[in-house]
Amino acid sequence: MLEIKNLKASINDKEILKGLNISIKPGELHAIMGPNGSGKSTLANVLSGKEGYKISGEIKYQGKNLGDISIDERAQKGIFLAFQYPTEIPGVNTSNFLRTSLNKIKKARGEKELDALSFIKIIKEKSKELGMDEKMLSRQLNVGFSGGEKKKNEILQMKILDPNLVILDETDSGLDIDALKTVANGVNTSRDKKNSFLVITHYQRLLNFINPDFVHVLADGKIVKSGSMELATQLEKSGYKGLYSNA
Amino acid sequence: MKTQKDINTQEDYKYGFTTDIESIKAPKGLNENTIKFISKIKKEPQWMLEWRLKAFNRLKKLKEPNWQKPKYPKINYQDLYYYSAPKSASEKPKSLDEVDPKLIETYKKLGIPLQEQKRLSGIAVDAVFDSVSVATTFKDELTKKGIIFCPISEAIIKHPDLVKKYIGSVIPITDHYFATLNSAVFTDGSFVYIPPNVKCPMELSTYFRINASETGQFERTLIIADKGSYVSYLEGCTAPMRDENQLHAANVELIALDDAEIKYSTVQNWYPGDKNGVGGIYNFVTKRGACRGKNSKISWTQVETGSAITWKYPSCILQGDNSVGEFYSIAITNNHQKADTGTKMIHLGKNTKSKIISKGISAGSADNTYRGLVDIGRKALNSRNYTQCDSLLMGNKCGAHTVPYIKNKNSSSTVEHEATTSKINDEQLFYCNQRGLNQEEAVSLIVNGFCKEVLQQLPMEFAVEAQKLVGISLEGSVG
Numbered sequence: 001m002l003e004i005k006n007l008k009a010s011i012n013d014k015e016i017l018k019g020l021n022i023s024i025k026p027g028e029l030h031a032i033m034g035p036n037g038s039g040k041s042t043l044a045n046v047l048s049g050k051e052g053y054k055i056s057g058e059i060k061y062q063g064k065n066l067g068d069i070s071i072d073e074r075a076q077k078g079i080f081l082a083f084q085y086p087t088e089i090p091g092v093n094t095s096n097f098l099r100t101s102l103n104k105i106k107k108a109r110g111e112k113e114l115d116a117l118s119f120i121k122i123i124k125e126k127s128k129e130l131g132m133d134e135k136m137l138s139r140q141l142n143v144g145f146s147g148g149e150k151k152k153n154e155i156l157q158m159k160i161l162d163p164n165l166v167i168l169d170e171t172d173s174g175l176d177i178d179a180l181k182t183v184a185n186g187v188n189t190s191r192d193k194k195n196s197f198l199v200i201t202h203y204q205r206l207l208n209f210i211n212p213d214f215v216h217v218l219a220d221g222k223i224v225k226s227g228s229m230e231l232a233t234q235l236e237k238s239g240y241k242g243l244y245s246n247a
Numbered sequence: 248m249k250t251q252k253d254i255n256t257q258e259d260y261k262y263g264f265t266t267d268i269e270s271i272k273a274p275k276g277l278n279e280n281t282i283k284f285i286s287k288i289k290k291e292p293q294w295m296l297e298w299r300l301k302a303f304n305r306l307k308k309l310k311e312p313n314w315q316k317p318k319y320p321k322i323n324y325q326d327l328y329y330y331s332a333p334k335s336a337s338e339k340p341k342s343l344d345e346v347d348p349k350l351i352e353t354y355k356k357l358g359i360p361l362q363e364q365k366r367l368s369g370i371a372v373d374a375v376f377d378s379v380s381v382a383t384t385f386k387d388e389l390t391k392k393g394i395i396f397c398p399i400s401e402a403i404i405k406h407p408d409l410v411k412k413y414i415g416s417v418i419p420i421t422d423h424y425f426a427t428l429n430s431a432v433f434t435d436g437s438f439v440y441i442p443p444n445v446k447c448p449m450e451l452s453t454y455f456r457i458n459a460s461e462t463g464q465f466e467r468t469l470i471i472a473d474k475g476s477y478v479s480y481l482e483g484c485t486a487p488m489r490d491e492n493q494l495h496a497a498n499v500e501l502i503a504l505d506d507a508e509i510k511y512s513t514v515q516n517w518y519p520g521d522k523n524g525v526g527g528i529y530n531f532v533t534k535r536g537a538c539r540g541k542n543s544k545i546s547w548t549q550v551e552t553g554s555a556i557t558w559k560y561p562s563c564i565l566q567g568d569n570s571v572g573e574f575y576s577i578a579i580t581n582n583h584q585k586a587d588t589g590t591k592m593i594h595l596g597k598n599t600k601s602k603i604i605s606k607g608i609s610a611g612s613a614d615n616t617y618r619g620l621v622d623i624g625r626k627a628l629n630s631r632n633y634t635q636c637d638s639l640l641m642g643n644k645c646g647a648h649t650v651p652y653i654k655n656k657n658s659s660s661t662v663e664h665e666a667t668t669s670k671i672n673d674e675q676l677f678y679c680n681q682r683g684l685n686q687e688e689a690v691s692l693i694v695n696g697f698c699k700e701v702l703q704q705l706p707m708e709f710a711v712e713a714q715k716l717v718g719i720s721l722e723g724s725v726g
Contacts, residue, residue: 075682083678087677091695092692092696097682098682101682
């Protein structure tokens with residue numbers, strides 16, 4: 001699904017990613033943990049195609065080089081980023097936004113676009129699964145949403161857009177335990193043999209609920225250690241510093 | 248990384264075609280003979296001609312105002328045609344079937360299918376082509392309810408008492424340069440009269456089209472809502488692409504009597520000029536409504552996307568006690584377009600209320616000014632105004648200005664004013680892009696969100712069109 005080789009990325013002449021390698025197969029869920037400033041969000045941004053970075057190395061998605069493909073085309077090809085800080089867009093209805101997005105992606109895939117009625121049926125069903133208040137769907141996108149509501153809304157979009165590669169950028173931060181379980185449940189019920197997940201997080205607690213296949217530690221722009229869930233447990237105990245001394 | 252296609256406004260303005268049609272013109276120049284020509288060809292009664300000449304005499308003493316922000320080169324008023332009409336429309340056709348097929352075709356291309364109109368319910372259209380109205384639909388059905396909806400040139404002949412009573416009663420012939428010019432040389436526009444206690448069963452609309460070159464369009468519209476009546480009216484405007492600047496100087500007067508309501512919406516899409524600022528319409532318009540009766544209401548909604556320069560302040564004079572004035576505006580300027588627009592709310596009666604919601608969007612090298620006056624008179628006790636002016640900037644070469652004038656002359660009234668200026672936000676664009684929307688779709692979505700409070704005011708049939716127009720007007724503005 002995703003093959004990253006020797007990825008370097010810099011912004012304003014400051015190198016953030018310094019030769020990152022990772023390989024994610026269909027059906028796998030990889031977690032990336034790392035201290036502040038290690039380059040986690042930069043990785044998420046670079047994968048989604050955000051402009052402003054100077055990039056070298058190779059990113060292959062579904063066997064093809066992503067190269068200069070724009071953000072929206074990547075999204076249409078099934079790359080989904082759940083934002084760390086979902087932005088507010090005043091005046092834009094949450095449900096209409098998602099329908100516009102879904103239909104753009106469906107169109108790109110050569111599928112039939114959904115009319116308003118069939119869409120409402122789907123969105124109601126999915127938001128119920130996530131325990132979301134239906135009223136939220138008719139509110140302005142992320143405007144006045146609580147932190148938990150914003151993150152749930154990201155998960156709702158993920159479920160409806162049905163992407164191939166999901167990048168969760170610190171979706172767990174700032175969530176109470178119930179919201180965390182909702183997010184984890186959203187991820188678990190979306191997993192299948194064909195899609196892949198890259199979960200970026202600071203903490204072990206989300207990983208306890210979603211069972212990653214691999215855990216990587218990102219420090220100073222590189223993957224410094226990879227392992228299983230045990231690695232996350234170890235990190236939680238000894239912190240990143242403990243890890244460096246072992247590494 | 249992305250290749251932003253270079254978009255030329257000229258290619259994007261799909262209404263920029265010209266209809267090749269034989270026309271009758273008044274000789275060039277602004278003088279008594281031109282006015283007599285117009286009055287004669289329209290078979291006007293003597294009082295109308297006298298009224299025009301009175302305005303013309305007044306005009307000679309007036310100077311063009313120059314306090315506005317957008318400056319323009321001097322207009323040579325002697326080098327313009329003041330009347331141009333298709334020859335085929337010189338004898339007014341009695342029914343739609345008699346209208347010149349070329350004109351039918353023109354309106355079809357503009358998305359106004361006059362003939363199909365017969366079968367579509369919901370909207371009656373008056374189609375004004377240069378200086379004449381070429382067709383009005385649904386006349387019969389409206390007549391049954393006692394509603395008069397016809398070209399003003401026809402109303403002058405058929406309903407002289409109504410016209411005489413109300414024309415110039417809101418915008419006097421002495422008002423200001425362009426209004427007085429219009430009073431002297433106006434050619435056509437719509438006339439609406441809604442009798443007491445009648446709710447107009449459909450939207451009334453006028454579609455203004457400029458076709459002939461070197462011609463000014465001087466629209467005159469007069470709408471009267473008698474006691475307890477209601478009407479919703481919409482105007483749309485387009486013009487061909489030309490290197491010259493053409494003048495559209497309109498006067499629109501609205502009168503609402505006791506308990507009457509007028510909702511007036513404009514979707515203005517005159518040719519804006521090319522991306523270097525060559526050509527385009529000078530849209531210098533005087534629009535004013537009088538809430539003459541108690542509990543009356545006038546609501547202006549405008550979506551201004553076209554014109555090289557837009558200069559207008561649709562206003563409300565709140566004379567009747569408890570009357571309400573509203574102004575909802577979207578003004579979009581791109582490339583070298585300029586707008587200086589806003590409203591005047593003159594509170595005279597007690598317990599009068601006004602609300603102003605203005606959304607200005609500026610992109611490219613454009614300049615956008617909101618200018619507004621809220622004037623609460625000494626006797627307008629317990630009156631209220633709420634004003635909200637939001638400006639959105641795109642890029643770093645455009646400008647937005649807010650110039651509010653507030654006068655409150657009694658202590659029982661309140662005035663609120665809120666204003667914001669923001670830039671279109673990269674994070675919002677990134678978010679939309681990441682959900683599969685390209686740059687232009689993202690801009691359109693965000694800007695439409697920004698304008699939502701105003702778009703919601705438009706009649707349903709036009710809201711969708713206006714939303715698209717908002718997107719199209721800003722194409723290519725974010726690189």
